Amino acid sequence: MARASTTQRKIVVTVIAWIIALAIFFPILWTILTSFKTEADAIAIPPKFLNFTWTLDNYITVQERSDYFRHFMNSVIISLGSTVLALIVAIPAAWSMAFVPGKRTKDILMWMLSTKMMPAVGVLIPIYLIFRDWGLLDSRTGLIIVLMLMNLPIVVWMLYTYFKEIPGEILEAARMDGASLGKEILYVLTPMAVPGIASTLLLNIILAWNEAFWTLNLTTSNAAPLSTFIASYSSPEGLFYAKLSAASTMAIAPILILGWFSQKQLVRGLTFGAVK
Amino acid sequence: MGQIELKGVTKRFGDAEVIPPLDLQINDGEFVVFVGPSGCGKSTLLRLIAGLEDVSGGTINIDGRNATDERPAQRGLAMVFQSYALYPHMSVRKNIAFPLKMAKMSKAEIDAKVDHAAKVLNLSSYIDRRPGQLSGGQRQRVAIGRAIVRSPKAFLFDEPLSNLDAALRVNMRLEISELHNTLKTTMIYVTHDQVEAMTMADKIVVLQAGRIEQVGSPLELYRSPKNRFVAGFIGSPKMNFIGGAEAAKYNAFEIGVRPEHIAVGPTGDWQGRVTVSEHLGSDTFLHVETQHGLINVRAGGEVGVHHGDTVWLTPDRSQMHRFDQQGHAL
Amino acid sequence: MATQASRAAGRLMISPAVIVLFLWMIVPLGMTIYFSFLRYNLLIPGDHAFAGFENYQFFFTDPNFWPALINTLLLVGGVLLITTVGGILLALLLDQPMFGQGIVRVLVIAPFFVMPTVSALVWKNMFMNPVNGIFGWLANVFGVPPYDFLSQAPLLSIILIVAWQWLPFATLILLTALQSLDSEQLEAAEMDGAGPFSRFFHIMLPHLSRAATVVILIQTIFLLSIFAEILVTTNGGPGNASTNLTYLVYSQSLLQYDVGLGSAGGIVAVILANIVAIFLMRMIGKNLEA
Numbered sequence: 001m002a003r004a005s006t007t008q009r010k011i012v013v014t015v016i017a018w019i020i021a022l023a024i025f026f027p028i029l030w031t032i033l034t035s036f037k038t039e040a041d042a043i044a045i046p047p048k049f050l051n052f053t054w055t056l057d058n059y060i061t062v063q064e065r066s067d068y069f070r071h072f073m074n075s076v077i078i079s080l081g082s083t084v085l086a087l088i089v090a091i092p093a094a095w096s097m098a099f100v101p102g103k104r105t106k107d108i109l110m111w112m113l114s115t116k117m118m119p120a121v122g123v124l125i126p127i128y129l130i131f132r133d134w135g136l137l138d139s140r141t142g143l144i145i146v147l148m149l150m151n152l153p154i155v156v157w158m159l160y161t162y163f164k165e166i167p168g169e170i171l172e173a174a175r176m177d178g179a180s181l182g183k184e185i186l187y188v189l190t191p192m193a194v195p196g197i198a199s200t201l202l203l204n205i206i207l208a209w210n211e212a213f214w215t216l217n218l219t220t221s222n223a224a225p226l227s228t229f230i231a232s233y234s235s236p237e238g239l240f241y242a243k244l245s246a247a248s249t250m251a252i253a254p255i256l257i258l259g260w261f262s263q264k265q266l267v268r269g270l271t272f273g274a275v276k
Numbered sequence: 277m278g279q280i281e282l283k284g285v286t287k288r289f290g291d292a293e294v295i296p297p298l299d300l301q302i303n304d305g306e307f308v309v310f311v312g313p314s315g316c317g318k319s320t321l322l323r324l325i326a327g328l329e330d331v332s333g334g335t336i337n338i339d340g341r342n343a344t345d346e347r348p349a350q351r352g353l354a355m356v357f358q359s360y361a362l363y364p365h366m367s368v369r370k371n372i373a374f375p376l377k378m379a380k381m382s383k384a385e386i387d388a389k390v391d392h393a394a395k396v397l398n399l400s401s402y403i404d405r406r407p408g409q410l411s412g413g414q415r416q417r418v419a420i421g422r423a424i425v426r427s428p429k430a431f432l433f434d435e436p437l438s439n440l441d442a443a444l445r446v447n448m449r450l451e452i453s454e455l456h457n458t459l460k461t462t463m464i465y466v467t468h469d470q471v472e473a474m475t476m477a478d479k480i481v482v483l484q485a486g487r488i489e490q491v492g493s494p495l496e497l498y499r500s501p502k503n504r505f506v507a508g509f510i511g512s513p514k515m516n517f518i519g520g521a522e523a524a525k526y527n528a529f530e531i532g533v534r535p536e537h538i539a540v541g542p543t544g545d546w547q548g549r550v551t552v553s554e555h556l557g558s559d560t561f562l563h564v565e566t567q568h569g570l571i572n573v574r575a576g577g578e579v580g581v582h583h584g585d586t587v588w589l590t591p592d593r594s595q596m597h598r599f600d601q602q603g604h605a606l
Numbered sequence: 607m608a609t610q611a612s613r614a615a616g617r618l619m620i621s622p623a624v625i626v627l628f629l630w631m632i633v634p635l636g637m638t639i640y641f642s643f644l645r646y647n648l649l650i651p652g653d654h655a656f657a658g659f660e661n662y663q664f665f666f667t668d669p670n671f672w673p674a675l676i677n678t679l680l681l682v683g684g685v686l687l688i689t690t691v692g693g694i695l696l697a698l699l700l701d702q703p704m705f706g707q708g709i710v711r712v713l714v715i716a717p718f719f720v721m722p723t724v725s726a727l728v729w730k731n732m733f734m735n736p737v738n739g740i741f742g743w744l745a746n747v748f749g750v751p752p753y754d755f756l757s758q759a760p761l762l763s764i765i766l767i768v769a770w771q772w773l774p775f776a777t778l779i780l781l782t783a784l785q786s787l788d789s790e791q792l793e794a795a796e797m798d799g800a801g802p803f804s805r806f807f808h809i810m811l812p813h814l815s816r817a818a819t820v821v822i823l824i825q826t827i828f829l830l831s832i833f834a835e836i837l838v839t840t841n842g843g844p845g846n847a848s849t850n851l852t853y854l855v856y857s858q859s860l861l862q863y864d865v866g867l868g869s870a871g872g873i874v875a876v877i878l879a880n881i882v883a884i885f886l887m888r889m890i891g892k893n894l895e896a
Contacts, residue, residue, distance in 0.1 A: 006703075014704040020696070024773070025713040028720065030740070031728050043738040045746075089626060092619030100616030108624060110891055115631045117883035119831040121852045122876035123634035125641060125859050125869050130634075149630040156623060172328050173361035177375035177422070178349035181615060187374075191365040210721040212834035213852075217860065227834070230723045234730075234838045241732060248724045259719035260712050267782045270775065271820050330609045347611075 028252070035059070035245035042241035058246035066229070068250060075225035075251075077140055078215075079208035082147035083155075083201055089148075090155040091197070095189070097156075098163035099171060109160065116153040120213045131218060140223045143215060147208045155204055158265070162196025163189075199265030202258055206266075209255050226251040277339050278429035278462030279304045280325060285334035287320055287486075294320055295486040297334065302430075302464065302479075307456050310466045311473040312483035312509070318466045319434055321483070325464065326432050327351050338429060349378070354423035355432040358439065360415045362407040362422075368394070369403045372421045379426070393421040413444045420455070430462035437472065449475060470510055474498070482506050504603035507532050513561060515597070518568045528598035528606055535561070535574040537595040540581065544588030546571070553581055564589060635876070641869035648863035661870035668867075670846045670854055677761055678850040678878075682829045684765040685772060686822055692769075693776030693821065694814065698806075700777070701784050711781075718774040722834040729767045730756060730839045760840045760848035767835055772828075776821045783817030784810065816889075823886035830879050851875050 022029075033049070034042050041052040062068045097105045127146065128137075136142030166189065174188045190197075212227040219228050230251055233244045259266070280302040287295040295317050302308050310318040323329045325336060327348035335344045343351050354375075362371050369390055376386045394400045397417045407415055416436060423431055433452070437445045453476050456463050467473055473480050474494045482489040482497065482505075490502045494510075501507035507515050511534055519530045540562065548566035555577070562573040562581060566589065573589060581587060598606040642661050644654040665671055700711060717725065734755035736742045742752035755763040787810065795805050831852045836842055842849035842857060849857070855875060859868025 010703050010705065013699070013702045014706065017699055017702075017704050017710050018706070020699070021710040021713040024770070025716055027725070027728055027733065027770070028716055030732060031724075034732065045738070045743055047740060047743055089623045093623035096616035096620040100612050102613065102616070106891070108620070110887055112623070112627055114883060114887060115627050117827055117879055117886070118631065118635070119852065119872075119875045119879045121831055121833075121855045122638055122872040122879075124855070125865055125872060126634040126637035128860065129637075129865075149626060152623065152627060152630075167359055167361065169357040169359050169361040170363060172348075173355065173357055173422075174363075174374070175328065175348045176326060176353070176355045177426075178378035179374075181612070183378065188363055192363075206719060210719070212722045213831065216723075216834055216837060217856070227721045227723045230721070230727060231834070231838050233727055241738065244727060244731065248728060252720050252724055255719045255721070256716060259715070263711070263715055263778065264782075266718075267779050270824060271779060271817075328609070 028256075031245045031248050034241055035249045037242050039240055039242045042245070058242045059250070062243050062247045062250070066232075066247075068229070068247060071224055071226050071229040072250065074140060074223055075209055075227075078143045078147060078223075078225050079205045081140070081144040082151065082208050083204040085144065085148045086152050086155040086204060087197065087201065090152060090159055093156050094159035094163050095185070097160050098166075099168055109157070112153040112156055116150075120150070124217060128217065138219045138222045138224070143218060143223060143225070146214050146218065147211055150211070150214070151204050151207055154207070154270075155200055158200040158203065159193075159196060162193060162200070166192050199262055202262040203265055203270075206255050206259055206262070277304055279339050280430060280462065280464075281337040282325070283335045283337070285324060285336060286332045287317075287324060287329065288332040293486070295324075298486070298488060300481065300488065300491070302462060305460045305462055307453075307463045307465065307476060307478045308481060309473040309477035309479070310464065310481050310483055311468065311470055314468055316483040317486035318468075318483050320486075322432055322434055322464060322466045326353055326355050352429040353432055354426050354428035354430075355434065356416075356419045356423050356436045358435045360407070360419040360439075362415055362418055364407055367404050367406055368399060368410070368418050371407065371418055372425055375422060375426045389425045393425045396424070397421050412440050413448060416440065416448055417451075420452075424455075424459070428461070430464060433463065433465040435467055436465075437467070438469075452476065471512060474510070480510075482509060500605070501597065502605055504530065504532070504599045504605075507597055507599075507605070513572045513574065516571045518571075520568070522568050523598075526596065526598055529601045530599045530603075532597040532599065533591040534595065535572045537592040538571070538573045539590045539592070540573060540575050540579060540587050541590065542588060544590035546589045548587060548589060550581055550583055550585045550587060553583060562587070638869045638872050638876075641865050642873050644866045646864075646866040646869075648865060654866070657866060661866045662874075664867055665870045665874065670849060673846045674849045674851050674854040677846075677848060678830065678852075680761060681765055681768070681832060681850055682826055684762075685769045685829055686825060688765070688769040689772045689776040689825065690818055690822060692773050693780045694818070696773070696777040697780035697784050698810075700781055715774045715778055717771050718778075720771065722771065723838050725771055726767055726835040726838040729763075729770070734763055756840055757844055760844065764832075764835055764839060764848055767839070768829065768832060772825055775825070779821050780814055780817050783814055787813045819889060823882060823889065826882045827879065827886065830875070830882070851878070
């Protein structure tokens with residue numbers, strides 16, 4: 001390749017890449033734009049791209065008519081709750097597997113992974129019946145428990161791969177320096193593991209927020225998070241594009257922002273460390 | 277004080293016996309080097325002394341007190357790790373202060389000790405940096421600083437120089453030797469590099485497969501190795517070994533001659549052809565193909581011998597080592 | 607390697623995770639297996655008689671079963687084909703030097719963060735709707751009669767929606783793998799006279815094969831249980847044209863209240879997923895040793 005053509009080539013690549021990227025992003029962009037239109041503008045033919053009257057009415061209506069905020073809080077509580085619970089169980093487990101590995105550690109890790117491979121539909125019925133009998137249907141507690149268990153293997157794995165990167169010698173140095181197990185974890189391990197714990201937290205919140213099998217099957221109204229709430233717009237009487245867009249925008253915006261921060265960790269978390 | 281005594285210490289990982297029963301006496305103020313090829317158990321032995329691993333049997337006495345079941349921190353030993361094991365999220369000052377903080381020392385006392393250590397080790401200008409911003413040599417010094425502030429009974433070094441480049445390694449070797457001269461504290465130093473062992477040690481412990489092959493001063497090991505393994509391991513370039521009929525002439529199964537104890541001349545005992553000659557200026561290393569195999573010779577720097585020349589070699593009989601069939605020195 | 611004290615602490619700290627996961631796996635799965643051998647319908651009270659393999663027999667002979675299985679495979683296969691090929695091409699493109707690379711990356715990744723129900727609804731109404739959707743308008747502009755995607759090609763439409771959601775995932779992972787390729791290897795190949803195409807086929811593609819396998823296996827696990835997209839767009843229809851195994855089990859158990867039959871279907875889904883899982887676990891396990 002002649003070096004002189006590099007800039008030219010870069011411009012061509014830039015144009016192609018931007019066109020493709022905008023095409024992929026377009027449905028999201030379109031949803032966001034539509035959320036600021038009046039219902040008439042939303043279904044106008046030909047579609048109005050920017051030449052419409054901007055309005056916030058849809059957001060207000062969505063909140064007033066369907067108590068959007070309650071579903072939003074359900075999503076927050078369920079995804080945050082299940083994630084924090086998973087971390088509480090997973091941090092000690094990952095510590096143990098990374099720093100005091102035994103003969104069976106690898107088997108345990110693989111077994112945990114295998115639980116994740118089980119399709120949810122295989123256990124849907126018992127979980128549904130248990131929840132019905134225990135009064136957990138349509139409750140946030142029930143969903144927190146299920147989502148926590150569902151994501152626990154990913155959390156353990158992610159933390160494990162992060163902890164593995166902390167050299168054991170540093171913890172031994174702390175032990176030689178007189179730190180007890182508690183102080184070793186508090187002063188040395190935790191500060192070093194904070195980036196890893198944070199990205200695990202982030203990815204798990206995203207997964208829990210977007211989960212749509214258990215939320216659809218186990219909640220109806222009271223505990224319904226946004227994924228279930230949005231599904232209620234699929235019925236014909238909910239067919240108002242602008243309001244649908246406003247509700248959708250509010251449902252995906254927080255996660256879109258979190259997600260953009262966690263691109264790199266996403267790869268590690270979703271491939272169980274098989275691709276770094 | 278820092279006298280350490282191992283009595284019948286063994287270590288098993290599962291069914292594998294890494295260290296068979298082993299006895300060793302380390303005196304106060306001694307600089308002891310554990311040396312051996314990788315996998316010989318030298319690091320494991322050090323970790324047993326540190327308390328980072330449990331012994332499978334035997335006792336470890338420190339200053340006459342049985343420390344076998346004590347936790348690492350209770351033993352009063354300090355360790356410098358191969359990777360330095362600095363706390364990456366703490367500044368140099370906090371790294372050095374960490375053991376003192378764990379010992380619940382007062383702030384004023386900690387500051388005084390840290391400042392003193394930093395001065396001794398030339399670290400004062402980096403004291404507020406993080407380890408990530410330091411060079412290899414500086415990190416090494418911080419690790420040593422963190423060890424000396426505790427005024428330990430003994431220092432344990434686990435291959436501390438293996439991550440440094442060659443020039444820095446020579447410097448740090450000198451610094452550690454000087455440190456030992458100043459502090460007069462017992463030091464146990466693990467390395468696979470026999471040059472480090474020879475230059476630094478008061479006492480060398482040569483290990484192979486968890487077994488002590490020989491204990492002695494550097495010169496003792498050089499002059500009278502107990503067996504073929506020690507003879508081959510200590511000294512650089514390595515000793516030449518010759519078996520068969522030539523060895524039988526000296527009433528041995530095998531004879532060993534160091535490269536520096538072979539004379540090159542127009543006549544002599546063994547005839548050979550030079551395959552490679554390495555001129556270092558001060559010395560010339562010759563690789564000579566003879567009827568007894570390849571023999572390495574260390575000749576003077578001015579020897580004008582080149583590739584392809586035919587030379588005669590004569591071993592210095594007074595410096596010759598003889599071994600029996602089991603490899604024991606005769 | 608460590609002392610006995612720390613090993614004991616290690617065992618103590620790992621047990622909560624092991625215990626809850628063990629219960630989570632074994633109790634419901636055991637119940638599903640048990641139910642699958644019972645005549646058990648929530649609408650028919652009374653004791654649940656042992657049914658032997660009757661439920662499995664019903665499930666396999668259900669006129670919806672084979673279409674559901676084929677739909678499942680088509681859905682998984684179609685999405686995999688689009689995302690893997692598209693992902694490799696996109697990854698190659700994004701790996702080139704360009705202006706605004708960070709923003710391009712962010713835009714491409716975005717669909718992965720959109721919850722399934724939202725993306726299904728947006729595509730269904732605002733794009734694929736023949737009257738008000740963008741595709742309908744585009745068809746008019748080009749003078750073609752508008753196409754009712756979800757009733758005329760329901761499965762293909764769902765494949766497209768799901769592929770849009772998963773393309774970023776494949777791209778992101780393949781891009782990460784591509785960036786880990788040692789540039790010296792490519793330079794060495796260039797010195798050896800390899801052109802851009804042979805560099806791609808002989809060096810980049812083999813390097814990507816591992817990541818591509820991971821992408822395929824992980825996506826398969828998720829794609830086998832696609833549910834929300836179907837529920838929101840077509841409800842499995844028209845007829846059974848877009849019903850997959852997961853949706854079939856859902857409709858039998860939670861819509862027709864036949865616990866026994868649904869359980870048998872659930873077990874079939876588990877077995878199908880396990881076949882894939884075995885391959886995935888081998889790959890990850892190998893990586894653990896390296």
